[in-house]
Amino acid sequence: MDMELIQQIRGKARSLLEEGTVEGVIGYERAGDGVTSRPLFAYDSSAAERLIFDDTCTHNLVKYLLGKRGKKMAVMVKPCDSRAINLLLNERQIDRDKVFIIGVGCPGVVETEWNHKSETLQARCRSCLLTKPLVYDVLLGRELARKAEEETYSDILEAEAESVVSRREFWREQFSRCIRCYACRQVCPGCYCPVCFAEQLEPLWVGIRIAPEENTLWQTIRTFHLAGRCIGCNECERVCPVDIPLSLLNRKLEKDVKELFAFQAGLDPEEPPPFATFRKEEMPELGE
């Protein structure tokens, strides 16, 4: 643990709270297992003393801003999480003036489970090229020169090379395990509809029973609603209790959106997302 950094974070949180700049600070604290970390909502300076930051801090805290709309909040943001800030700014879900962004330098987070921490960097960190958050009010910790390799989507390409039948079988098996707990949705910073299509009755898009074809529809539409919006934090896959490889879905669309529309979510809060715009001359072959 980088105690110097943690002291900086706590100091900043304290002053933000004491000066009344924000009502609360969203950060990380040590989890009950003493190994991993969990989100902390600090509303006074004593709570701020519990703030930590280390390579177990995997949560994308930006999600919690959605529940604090209208309040002035500070949030700890890793480089990858900052893309969620840009996404939500683009979609007008947060007010830049109401959010104080504590950017933290991040050397990558590791795979963790309850009471256990591995030494393996999460896959998304291995291809992360961001050296610091894209947007912040204060940057704590060091900006890091990363040795990451650019995302090559090799697993997606492999899947694409398979036959359509084997892909069908693969996903049938995966989705058949889905228990529709919606944890993937709950953790996703891009999922914030007041009523989710999966839970509405009129019209009834997704049947309530937990059956493979309904699960398929749920996952297909969930992913498609994130097309050009998923910022790759991969929290959905992390929280999935039945280990459905959701990153294979999200990153497939991320790759296609990049190829078809030259767009990546969360990099620029002003750039119109792919389904908000078009170019007249693109894809001339489709439909003719």
Added chain:
Amino acid sequence: MSAGYQPKVIGFLCNWCSYAGADMAGTSRMCYPQNIRIIRVPCSGRVDPLFVLKCFQRGADGVLVSGCHPGDCHYTEGNYHTRRRFALLREFLDYLGIEKERLRVEWVSASEGQRFAELVADFTTELARLGPRS
């Protein structure tokens, strides 16, 4: 086409071009396979990918989304949005195991009755070739 298997096709046709094009095929008495069921929408830009997914979930073998040619949209730009949405959905469906050939996006103008008839025939043949969805 084998006599036994009749693929089920659902077509979403925009009111101004493609639905009128299908009408034109009828007025001109052009015959095409009976497999298609047409749903009229104001614009191909009204076709939610959800509808298409529901079609496949309900057992459709193929779905056609058809609008005005680019540049000719009655609402100026609806079909450009259609093109983006369904270009991506086709790739995604294929990835999930539904052959992209089963989702067609086609531009048919009000005068292209023949094109519409040929298109339905061609699509039906292709779906028969692909066989039933498992």
Added chain:
Amino acid sequence: MARIGVFLCHCGSNIAGSVNIPEVIEAVGKLPQVVHVEDNKFTCSDPGQASIQQAITKHRLNRVVIGACSPRMHEITFRRTVAGAGLNPYLLEIANLREHCSWVHPSQVKEATAKAIDLVRKAVARVAWQEPLTPKHVGITRRALVIGGGIAGIQASLDIADAGYEVILVEREPSIGGHMAQLDKTFPTLDCSACILTPKMTTVGQHPNIKLMSYSEVEDVSGYVGNFRVKIKNKSRYIDVSKCTGCGECAKVCPVELNSEFNENLGKRKATYIPFPQAIPNKYTIDKRGYPPCRVACPAGVNAQGYIALISQGKFKEALAVLRRTMPFAGVCGRVCTHPCEHDCERGKVDQPVAIRALKRFMADYELKAGREKATPVERTKEEKVAIIGSGPAGLACAYDLVRQGYPVTVFESAPVAGGLLRYGIPEYRLPKAVVDNEISYIRELGVEIKTNTTVKNLEEVFAQGYSAIFLGIGAGVSQKLGIANEDAKGIIYALNFLKQVNSGAKVDLGKRVVVIGGGSVAIDAARASLRLGAKEVHLVCLETRDLTSKDRMLAQDWEIEEAENEGLIIHPCLGPKEILTRDGNVAGLRTIICTSVRDTDGKFAPKFAEGPAPTIEADTIIVAIGQRLDVEAFEEVKKMPVGTVKVDSTTLETNIDGVFAGGDVVSGPADVIRAVAAGKEAAISIDRYLRGVDIQEGRPETVKRVKEVSKAGVTPKARHPMPTLEPGKRRGFDEVELGFDEKTAVAEAQRCLNCAVCSECRECEKVCEAKVVVHEMKDKVSEEEVGAIVVATGATPLNHTQFSIYGGGVYPDVISSLQLERLMSAAGPTGGEVVRPSDGAHPKEVVFISCVGSRDERTGSGYCSKICCMYMAKQAIMLKEHAPDTHSHIIYTDARGPGGKIFEDFLARAEKIGTTYMRGQIDNVAQQDGRLLVSGQDFLTDKTFNIPADLVVLATGLMPNQDIANLFQTLHISYDNKNYLLQAHPKLRPVETAMDGIFIAGCAVAPTDVPESVAQGGAAAQYVLKLFSQESIEAEPMTSIVDIARCTGCLLCRQVCPFQAIEAQILRDGRTVASINESLCKGCGICVVACRPGAIKLRGFADQQILAEVMSL
């Protein structure tokens, strides 16, 4: 709970023939919520509709499904029926059992019936979710737009205007009238076309309710029925139409003549013109098509077409004045310009480019010979003094432009005489000093002060003398050195020094053998000067190759290399200097090395050398001409580039010092005169803006609109006139080699110009226009109008007959189009109504008409019948006979009919009766034989071949809409077919309506029509407009989108995708932002609904629930 009634229509046997109706009834009856099913022979008939209404009452129906024809056919009818029974008209759904089922599956009763059941089930599922909708009422702008000023558009405009409503008539040509104005007579009554059309045109022109916008085009249309907003571009005529009297003085002096479109290229018109005498409005139009290529290619933007046009008219003085509007160097550039203009000259695509440089020189020679009048000094209107440092072409061009704007300008020159490189760099035999002197004198006379023998050391000093801006044009005067052994030997001389000595009249002793090193223009000048100074042998050694097509070619121009070789220069290409050989400290020769490549693939100078035997050339003198650079020590305070040139802003030529600008060789490195002039001019613009304190960057560099296409049709090849030169044998002194054109040659050469831009901007018209209405700087204007209805009558055009070479079209001049014959027969036509052969003006006795040219044949034009040709061929045959009774016409037809009633058929009979030979057949070939045409083909009725000798062949070309009209139709959102004909709302029942409410169509834009049909349709369209205007208000489509604010997340993606700007952000009382839809702007496309992930937007009539219900029913 929905109570749905289903009504199935047999449509006679149209539906019942392939759909087993009883089976459908049985199946449908079992559907949930369906409480009543009945069938009817014709549901759309009165009893059919009455039956629906009774059933609604009797069975307390609250939803209705009708299985019948397409909803596009009778939805409105049945909505009215349903409403008549007290039900909301939108609680109705139509299952398309005819167009989408019975008609397309005629012999498959089983499948068609199954499909019909599906379609009805689908409609039942959908209608259950339908909600009652109430249309809103919106007001109507009672003002119509008519697009197209042909006879259909004229009729529509007059009918609407006469009924008391305002009309805006937009016509893209300068006059209304359309093709009817071109006709001589009209069938079948042989009325004079002009006599019946002109009064209508005049009425349009004078009608108080008609706003005629000719030479205008509709650019954009938004809004909806009753409330359209239209953007109309009024193309600039360069004539103030409000004041033009149509006197025609401008056309008399206009030097540019081109084929008259109105006369189908058989006559001529001027660049300023009225298309035909009865034109409405009767105002002139100057035809400008952009900048000519010569003007675009010229770095200084010299308008060559302008002065060439005037030379062609013998107006030599005026021509020179055109040049002097841009720059003062006719004599200089007429001799030494590298003339990029000629490279781009369109005439070069026919034969050879126009000799533009020679013509420029001619103007100067002519003035010099006639004696130039002293120029009138320009009045000084500005206070700020400008200093120009250097009196080369850049400095003088800059001074010239500034002095003419009223600035006091002083040129500082360190040499004893002004002119810079013009004087000291270019030898007398190419550019006589007298010419340079004359043009510098002219600049002086205008008021430019030139201080020679005045060296400026630093800029601070100049500013201190009260100058407000400085132009630095000091050139690149230091020769590059070779950097090889013995370069300091006696007998080495650098080209610029050498030329300066020669040009100053100093004696230079070269010895017998001279070697020049270098491959550029300066090297060639040095070599040719050496020959003239008496050197016995002159050799030129250069790295580059003599192959002038290579990337490694010599940089000198082609002609000067050739001239030099003619004069005896020996060129040693592909060699580099290796070592200078000396004897007693004097030059003895040059050892060379083989050069294999000069420039790399990027064109950068990167010579490569190879070992191997290379010649050694003996020499008494070696002249080094491998380039010049700037004196690096000069003006230290000015920032330089690594190569030593001055660093400037590439557009404005500003240096790092405020108020100091630089241009010419000092910036670019050694270039040519015209580029230096261009730089001087550009700097003058910057200096003027700098001194006036306005934005120096704005609008620069100027975007020049090059003319798009230059027609070369009918241009007969004619070789370029060569520049007369002094014979090589006589070229020992410094006499000028090129001799210049005489007047006759100049005029003949100028006449070769194709007048690419049409108007040459010579501005002679300005001089003669007494009303002062010519405005060459006029810009297109765009205006916005609000209208409630639109009539589209954009017409069609006969296919271009020259594309039918199989019939001799475009090959033989005596194969003409029917419209051309029309113009030949017209008393107002190019021949005054005399029908003559275009080739020799003879009276044609045997005339062959070929019908269906480009009609009824997909391969050559269109697959359809153009309808009017049979009749106009008969008319023309009759008229030919009337013009000259000894004319005999043959009409080779595919089918010959007079559709349009008995008098039409009688008319055909009359044509036959007067002796016209009608022959049903096909043409195999049209050939030329003994000065006549031989038409051969097959007679289908006798099955024999025929060969008809003819004096004139007339191609009856079919009609086709203009190909660029589709853009307009797209703007209007109206449908058209693959030939660009407009689609009617219904081909039989709604022939002048479109699928867009409030937009109506008439005339040939829909399908080929003759005059009476066009008039009838124009009138019919007007009637629909009036019907619309007679309503108090119109029902707006209620199928619009609505936002559920509880579900809206305020992301406003919907606002981004809405094509109609119908969605705005709305801030709620709780501070939340949500989307809000302006229903009057919403057109109900539903793009926003799909964009809305939270499902907060609903499109009334096409709700998710309804469409999903359809999907789920299948």
